[in-house]
Every structure is written in structure tokens, then in C-alpha cells.
Amino acid sequence: MQMGPIRSAMSNFGKALRGKPSAVDADTFRSVMRQLAGCVTVISTEDAGSLYGFTATAVCSVCAEPPTILIAVNRTARTYPHIDRKGAYAVNILADGQKHIAEHFAGKKDNQFDTVEHTIGAMGVPLITGAAAHLECNVDQKISIGTHTLFVGRVIGSGVDALKPLIYHDAKYGLVSHI
Numbered sequence: 001m002q003m004g005p006i007r008s009a010m011s012n013f014g015k016a017l018r019g020k021p022s023a024v025d026a027d028t029f030r031s032v033m034r035q036l037a038g039c040v041t042v043i044s045t046e047d048a049g050s051l052y053g054f055t056a057t058a059v060c061s062v063c064a065e066p067p068t069i070l071i072a073v074n075r076t077a078r079t080y081p082h083i084d085r086k087g088a089y090a091v092n093i094l095a096d097g098q099k100h101i102a103e104h105f106a107g108k109k110d111n112q113f114d115t116v117e118h119t120i121g122a123m124g125v126p127l128i129t130g131a132a133a134h135l136e137c138n139v140d141q142k143i144s145i146g147t148h149t150l151f152v153g154r155v156i157g158s159g160v161d162a163l164k165p166l167i168y169h170d171a172k173y174g175l176v177s178h179i
């Protein structure tokens, strides 16, 4: 199929930009992203009998048919190699009373699940008790971009509790009070 003149011009523009240094540096990018409020989650997994997790906001719905999400994981995170090996993870969407759990999983302690109440899901990954919701996923695709890897996950299990979620905005935890 032939491209119209506008699509052709846009495609050439895209090609010209690709590979060029960005006019937006990392600090500017971070300050803009602070404005993007997001739900706070804990990504959890299991590997060789041990449980792992970290606090994350880079979680995105991809499509409902088939039910698919993606997470962006820094490859320096301790949990990264375990998600990679296990090929499965859970997204625990924290409830508004679980700020202490978000802080706990953003920290550097070992054996973080020892002090957090949880159950074990069908794939062996931990599900945090009292979360607003959770999704259990099998890794379907892996895409490395810069410092992070996107794990596209096929959702194979879920649970919802009627609780409001914990929100992160401008480097602060907050509550949804007007919805």
C-alpha cells in the first residue's frame, strides 16, 4: 500500500529523529515523571524456594484480550534475575493503608517477605495479604531498553478486594480521597 504525503513526511521525520541525542536530559525527564501519579505495587516472585519483591509504579495494562500487562524492572534490582529465571511474577496493588509495605520493599533488607503477611499463589509467587488487588503473570516477552527490562506478562490469575489503592505522586505517598 502506498503512503500518503502526510504519512510519508511523518515517517521521514521519525527516521531523522531516531538515534539523535534527546533534548530532554535524565533530570528533566525525572522531574516531568514526578507529575505522573501512579498506583503503588509490589512486584513479587519466587526462585529456588526463596521469595523476592520490590516496590514499583512502572506497571501498565497492555490489553484485555488476552489479559496482558507489562512491568519495567531495573536490571540492578535484586529481584530482576529471579523474575528472569522464574518466568513469572505477581503484581500486588497496595491498599491505601500499606505505605509501610511500600517503604519496606523499596528498602535494602534481606528476606523481606519474612515480616510481611502473604499467601502463595498458583505459580508459587507470594501474594501480599491486605492488598487492593493482585495479578499473577507468566512472562510472555522480555524487552531490554536502557537500564530496564520490560517483562510483558500474560495474566493467569487475579484477585480484588474492595479497598482504595495507595498512590505515589511527586515523590510522596498519598490517598485517593475524591474518587
Ligand SMILES: Cc1cc2nc3c(=O)[nH]c(=O)nc-3n(C[C@H](O)[C@H](O)[C@H](O)COP(=O)(O)O)c2cc1C
Pocket: 040, 053, 054, 055, 056, 057, 058, 059, 072, 073, 074, 075, 076, 077, 078, 079, 105, 106, 107, 108, 168
Ligand atoms: C514509589 C516507587 C516506585 C518504584 N518503581 C520502580 C519500578 O517501577 N521499577 C524498578 O525497577 N524500580 C522501582 N523502584 C525502585 C525499587 O523499589 C528499589 O530500587 C528497590 O529497592 C530495588 O530492589 P533492590 O533494593 O532489592 O535491589 C521504585 C521505588 C519507589 C519508592
